[in-house]
Amino acid sequence: MIDSINTVQELEDKLTTPSNELIADLRKIDGDILILGLGGKMGPTLALLAQRAVDESGLNRRVIGVSRFSNNKLRGQLESAGIQTITGDLLDTKWLSSLPEIENVIYMAGNKFGTTGNEHYTWAMNTFVPGMVASKYKNSKIVVFSTGNVYPLSSVTDGGATETFQPGPIGEYAQSCLGRERMFEYFSNKYRTPVVFFRLNYALEMRYGVLLEIGQSVINKKSVDLKMGHVNVIWQGDANEFAIRSLLHCTSPPNAINVTGPETLSIKWIAQEFGKIFDVSPNFDSAPEATALLSNTGKANELFGPPTVSINKMIEWTAHWIRNGGETLDKPTHFQEREGSF
Numbered sequence: 001m002i003d004s005i006n007t008v009q010e011l012e013d014k015l016t017t018p019s020n021e022l023i024a025d026l027r028k029i030d031g032d033i034l035i036l037g038l039g040g041k042m043g044p045t046l047a048l049l050a051q052r053a054v055d056e057s058g059l060n061r062r063v064i065g066v067s068r069f070s071n072n073k074l075r076g077q078l079e080s081a082g083i084q085t086i087t088g089d090l091l092d093t094k095w096l097s098s099l100p101e102i103e104n105v106i107y108m109a110g111n112k113f114g115t116t117g118n119e120h121y122t123w124a125m126n127t128f129v130p131g132m133v134a135s136k137y138k139n140s141k142i143v144v145f146s147t148g149n150v151y152p153l154s155s156v157t158d159g160g161a162t163e164t165f166q167p168g169p170i171g172e173y174a175q176s177c178l179g180r181e182r183m184f185e186y187f188s189n190k191y192r193t194p195v196v197f198f199r200l201n202y203a204l205e206m207r208y209g210v211l212l213e214i215g216q217s218v219i220n221k222k223s224v225d226l227k228m229g230h231v232n233v234i235w236q237g238d239a240n241e242f243a244i245r246s247l248l249h250c251t252s253p254p255n256a257i258n259v260t261g262p263e264t265l266s267i268k269w270i271a272q273e274f275g276k277i278f279d280v281s282p283n284f285d286s287a288p289e290a291t292a293l294l295s296n297t298g299k300a301n302e303l304f305g306p307p308t309v310s311i312n313k314m315i316e317w318t319a320h321w322i323r324n325g326g327e328t329l330d331k332p333t334h335f336q337e338r339e340g341s342f
Helices: 008-015 020-026 043-057 072-080 093-097 119-136 171-191 210-219 236-249 267-278 298-304 311-323
Strands: 033-036 063-067 084-087 104-107 141-147 195-200 223-225 255-259 283-285
Touching: 008 043, 008 236, 020 043, 020 236, 033 043, 043 063, 043 072, 043 236, 072 084, 093 119, 104 119, 104 236, 119 141, 119 171, 141 171, 141 236, 171 195, 195 236, 210 223, 210 267, 210 311, 223 267, 236 255, 236 298, 255 298, 267 311
Parallel strands: 033 063, 033 104, 063 084, 104 141, 141 195, 195 255, 223 283
Antiparallel strands: none
C-alpha cells in the first residue's frame, strides 16, 4: 500500500484501481451498468472504477454515466476512459423515459445541502425522481445510494444501528431519503424488481470528508466541535467497490446494507491523532453527547470483507495532503449536525 498520496492524479488512480474481488464479482454480473446522477463527489470515480474493472476483466460490457454534466471537462475525462455519457435532467419525465433499458442500475441522484429553505426541491429529487426511475427500470437490478440518516441517533456504546433498526429520520432531508427508499420499495414489491438500499455513512478521500475537516481545524488551531462526538467513516474507493459489488445482492423486497467503516470513532481521538502529526494541541468546543449517527456494518463485512484502507492510514494520508496544500472541493459534510438541518 502506498505511504502517501501527493497529487490529484495519484489520488484518482488509487480510488479507481479495482481489486481482484471486484473483478471476480463483475464476472458474475450479467449486462451493462448504468450510473444515474454521477456528477457528485463519488460518481466520477465510481464510473472510472467500474470501467477499469471491465477493462481488466476482459468483459464486453458498457459503463454508461448519466448526469446534467455542467462540467464538460469531467464528461471528456469519462469518455476518454471508455465510459459512455448521456446528458440530461432526471426531473424531465419525457427525457427520462427515453433513456436506454439497461440490466444494472446504480442510482446516485439526490439532494442534501441547501434543503433548508428549498425543501420542495429536495423532496422532488429524493422521492419524485426515484419513483419515476423505479418505474422506468422495473426490469433491472438497482443499487440505490441511500444514507445512514434514515436511522435515529443511537448510543455510542451500542455499536451503531443495524439494518433491522426502525427508521427514525431527523429533519426533512433525512425524511426525504426514507421517502426515496419507500418509492423504490413500492415498485420493487409491485414489479419484483431486485433492489439494494446502499446506506452509506461518510465516505471520504483527500479532497473532502470528515477527516479533512477535523485535520484542517487542528492545523489552523480552530476549535473542534464535539457535540456529535463519534462518527463512522470509510475510504471512498472501498465504498465505490462495495456499491458495484452490491449488484450481486439485489433482492425483492429490497435488501438494505449499511456501508461505512467498522469502528465507532471518537472525534476527540481523531483530532488528537492529527495533533500528534502536526505537533499541535487541539482545541475543543462543547462536550460529546451520548448519542450519534452511527451504523453497524456486520452485514457488509460478511458480504464484502472489511474495508481495505484503515483509519490510521486515512489519517496519515489526509495529514500529508493538508501539509502539502492539496486541492480540496470545499464541500463540508456537516457531520456535526444533530437537528437534521442541511
